[in-house]
Amino acid sequence: MEKGKLLYEGKAKKVYATGEPDLYWTEFKDDATAFNGKKKGTIQDKGYYNNQISAILFQWLEERGIENHFVKLLSDREMLVKALKIIPVEVIARNIAAGSLAKRLGLEEGTELSRPVLEFCYKSDELDDPMINDYHIAALDLATAEQMQGIKKQAWEINQLLTKRFKELGILLVDFKLEFGLHKGKVILGDEISPDTCRFWDAETKEKLDKDRFRRDMGGVEDAYQEIYRRLKGEGN
């Protein structure tokens, strides 16, 4: 397998062609951005941790029936994935009020929601990823009703599976973002699942173990990413 030409460079990852049309070579960067690129920095070894954490979670989900783009690890910071045509809808699942939801609805951060919430955002840097609903998705032809039905079903299932998995590790899965894409006509999970895209709180101390430490200048960012990786590898909490 060869690392071909650079197809796309995002804020956190680079995507390269491979010799195979159905496979991409992705490289996780240490670059960190927040507030849609308005805050920039570097988190040491973030690329390594996000690659490894995503690989563990994608593999674990695949074993539980959630098909996703992960194929195999290629190096510390690189993974081979199935080539997806990304659906430009970010799917956010929330179990506890935090971040933009807490702000928008005037809830204290940490308020338990009576039931989980799913939100959709239009993936657009220029527009700051505005929140949209099923009607907007249909009106803008971002996804078909059938595709959205499949996406919601998978998102609920992923939330249930991951919430339970992280609970066993002494971690609250507060909220997270997923992206889906089309591979050979089928909608499957893509992107990454990492402390960049999830809010993780220590179940006992409520300490933040995710990118909010960077967003809010709290320090201890690298340690937080390392801690999530350590617990997922089974090194206790």
Ligand code: C5P
């Ligand atoms: O900022 P907000 O509270 O809406 O974020 C909800 C969740 O989605 C957080 O876990 C955040 O890390 C994730 N997210 C993301 N990429 C975005 C927006 C949110 O990973 N563009």
